[in-house]
Amino acid sequence: MAKELTPRSENYSQWYNELVVKADLAENSAVRGCMVIKPYGYAIWEKMQAELDRMFKETGHVNAYFPLFIPKSFFSKEADHVEGFAKECAVVTHYRLKNDPDGKGVVVDPDARLEEELIVRPTSETIIWNTYKNWIQSYRDLPILCNQWANVVRWEMRTRLFLRTAEFLWQEGHTAHATREEALEETEKMVNVYADFAENFMAVPVIKGAKSANERFAGALETYTIEALMQDGKALQSGTSHFLGQNFAKAFDVKFATREGKEDYVWASSWGVSTRLMGALIMAHSDDHGLVLPPKLAPFQVVIVPIYRKEEQLEAINEKVEEIVNKLKAKGISVKYDNSDTKKPGWKFAEYELKGVPVRLALGPRDLENGTVEIARRDTLTKEVVNLENIDQYVADLLEEIQKTIFQKAFDFRTEKTTKVDTYDEFKEVLTNKGGFILAHWDGTPETEQRIKEETKATIRCIPFDGEKEEGTCIYSGKPSSQRVLFALAY
C-alpha cells in the first residue's frame, strides 16, 4: 500500500481521512457509520483513558456501569432531552430472529416484539437518574460522583472516523448534589480537568468557556466546553461539562431530605469526552509525513531500527540494543525494537514516521565502533548523532522537550490564528481568508447568533471564562455587549 498522504495544503479533509486509515488508527466497518478502532489507534485511546481515569479518581469519582438500553418512555420525561436525541437513535424492537421460511437466511421473528421499544443509549442521563432515585433519600447519600466508560450510539447521517460516528466510545460522568452551588462547582471542576488533560497530555491548547443557549446540551442549564483549533483553522469541541440544574431530578422525581429537614430536588451535573479526542489529537499536530504524537500518549515513545548488511552484524547490534532498551525502560520510557528482516530500514523509517513515534534511534556497525547512535525527532524531522553513554537521560529529556515543543507549536499557531474584529465585514473577511478563532462582540441574543450562523456558517464556540470584560457593540446588531465571544467554523 502506498503510504504517501495527500498534502494538507491540497486537501485537508482527504489528508485526514487517509492518515487515519494509513497510520492504522481506524477504518470504516460493514455497519454504516460505525468504525473499527485498530490496535494502534486503540492503544492511544487506552493511554488517554488511563490518564483521564486517574484524574477522575483523584478528584473523588468512582466508576460504575449502567444499561446499554433505555426504555423509550424515559425519553419523554425531559422535554429538551427528547427533542435533542430522539431524532437520531437506534431502536430495538424485537428480541429474536428465526429461520426464514422462504429461504436460507434469518428474519426478525414477528412474535418476538418488545412491549416497549428500547433505545440504544445516546447518553445516559435518563437511565441513570431513574437509578439514582433509589440511591438517594437524604443529604447523607450525597454527593454521588459516578463515571462510566461506555459505548453510545447517535444515528448521525454524515459520519467521519473519530470526529462523528454512529457508535463511539466515551466516558460520561453523572453527579448528584445537595445544592446548586456544589453542582455548579463540579461542572466547573470537570471542565478544568478536561482542559488540564488536553493541554498537558494531548499538548492541545484549549479555550474554556460557556456555551451560548443555542449550543447547550439538551436538558442543561449551562454547558461548559473546551475548544481546540485545528490546523485548517476550524474549531473542534473537545469536551463538555453540563450543569443540569434540577431538570432530571424533576423528570425522574428524585427528592432528598435536606440537612435542615426539608425536601428538595437533587442538583445534577454531567460531563463527557469521547473518541472524538482522537480526531483532535491527530488534526492538531500531524503533518504531511503522518502522525505527530505527543510522547505522553504515544503507544511507544521510541523505536529502534538496526542498520546492517550481514547477519553477524545484526547479532552485535541486537546485543547493544538490548542494553539500550533496558536502560530506557528503567527510566519508564516505552520502546519498540524492530529488527524484523522482512523490511528495509528505509521502509521502517517511513512507517514509524507515518505512525508518529516521537523518537527514532538507528544503530549500525559504525555506531557500535564509535559508541554512538543516530537519533531522530518526529516533530521537527531533525537528526543528530549522539554518544550512547547517557542515552537514557538524553532520550528522557528529549521526550519532555518534544512534548513542550508540540504544545508550543500548536499554541503559537492558535495565537496567530486568533483575530479580534469589530465589524461584521471584518468578521466575514477574516473568516473567509484567514479562518481560526475570531473574538467579537455579540449582543447575547439567540436570534443574532442564528443569523450569523446562517449567513457565514460560523458559530459561537464559547463565551470564554478568562475573557476580559470590555464594553463594545455587537458586530451584527450594533447593540451593546460587555465581552467578546469566540466565533469559528467548527467540526
Next chain:
Amino acid sequence: MAKELTPRSENYSQWYNELVVKADLAENSAVRGCMVIKPYGYAIWEKMQAELDRMFKETGHVNAYFPLFIPKSFFSKEADHVEGFAKECAVVTHYRLKNDPDGKGVVVDPDARLEEELIVRPTSETIIWNTYKNWIQSYRDLPILCNQWANVVRWEMRTRLFLRTAEFLWQEGHTAHATREEALEETEKMVNVYADFAENFMAVPVIKGAKSANERFAGALETYTIEALMQDGKALQSGTSHFLGQNFAKAFDVKFATREGKEDYVWASSWGVSTRLMGALIMAHSDDHGLVLPPKLAPFQVVIVPIYRKEEQLEAINEKVEEIVNKLKAKGISVKYDNSDTKKPGWKFAEYELKGVPVRLALGPRDLENGTVEIARRDTLTKEVVNLENIDQYVADLLEEIQKTIFQKAFDFRTEKTTKVDTYDEFKEVLTNKGGFILAHWDGTPETEQRIKEETKATIRCIPFDGEKEEGTCIYSGKPSSQRVLFALAY
C-alpha cells in the same frame, strides 16, 4: 436497611441475591434482564480487568474495538453460529423516534426503518472475521492477536445478577493464524491464562478441560473451559477458549498466501471471560456475614476504624492513623480510613464485613497509649491485638496469608466435594445427597450425555486435561471408556 443475610444453609439462592444487592455490587435496572453494576462491584471488576489485561498483553495480545452492531445477514453465514445465537438477540430495526401525533410521548418513526436489521452483538466472531478479511493477505500478516473489552447482549429469559444477564461486560479475544497447530496452541494458552487468573487472583481453584460436542461454542471445533465449584455444590463455567478451525474464515472467505506460495483459509481461536466471574468470586468464598474477597481483588484491602468517645481523642487517633496509612501505602497496600462521625463503630464493623474487606484495623485511646492496634481478619473472623511498630510488614504478610487461606479453603472444599462413582445409581445418589463434582466414565456419545442430562439435570462440565487415562465402562450404557469425565449440576 437491614444488612442481615438469609443463611446459606436456609436458602443459598436467596443468600446470593441478597448479598449482591446489600454489599452494593449490583442491582436490577428498569430494563428487563439488564443490571446496574454499582461502584463497589465495578471496582472489583476493574481489578479483574487490569490483571487480565496485563496477562493478555504479556502473552502478545493487543486491544482493539469492533462495532456494537452486526448486520443480520452476517449471522446466516456460519450455520452453527446462527443456530446458537439467533434465538436470543436484540434487533435494531429503526433509527429514529418522532413525537406521538396522538399524545405526549414519542413513537418509533415508521419512515425510519433500516434496510437491513442490525443485531446487537451477542459475540463478535462474524463482524470481526468480516473485518479480518481486509487485514490478511499473506502469512506475513499473521498471527493477528486481538482482544476487545466490550458489552454484549443475549436475550436470556431467566436472568440473575452477574450469573446470567441480558447485557453483560466481557472481553473477547479473536486470533487468526497460519496453521491449525498455532491456533490450537493459542486456544490452550488462553485457557491456561484464565486458570492462572482464577486460581492466583480470584483464589478459585478450577478444573481445565475440553467440552463435549454438545456443550461446545456455536461454531467451534473444540471448546476448552475452566470449571469452578460453588459452595452449594454446583459448577460454574468461568471462562472458555475456542478452537474455531477454518469455520469463520470459510464463512467470510478469509484466505491467505502461505509461506509455500499456496492459498489456504485462516485458522482461528476466540476466548472470553465476563462479569460472570463476579458471580464465581462471590459464591466461592463468601459466608453468612457477607462477602469474603481475596486481597488481590479487593477494592481496598484494609479498612481502619477509629474507636473514641470524645472529639479530642479522635484528633490524636487521626494523627496516628495517618502514619499507619502512609506506611501501608508505601508497601502498596490499599487502605480506607473511615472516620465519618455519622455511623457508630459497630455499624462500620458490620458494613465492612458485609463488603468483604480482608483486614480491619481498629484503633482507640488505649491503643495509642500502648502502641497497639486491633487487627481483624475477614476470612476467619478472628481478631488479635498487635504492636504498631512493624504494622506494615505484618499487614503485608497477613494479606498474603489470607489470599492463600481463601484458596486453600476453596480447594479443600472442592476435594471433599469431588466423588468418583462407578455406577449410575451411585451417580444419582451422590448428585442428590452430596452434590459437587462427579468423576465418572462415559461412552463418549452425545446421546448418553443427553439422556443423563434429561434424567438428572447433570451435565458434563469437561473432559479434564489432567485426568489420568483409566479403562472403565460408561455408567449409563456400560460401553467402554478410557477416561473419567467431570459431571455436575451447573449454573
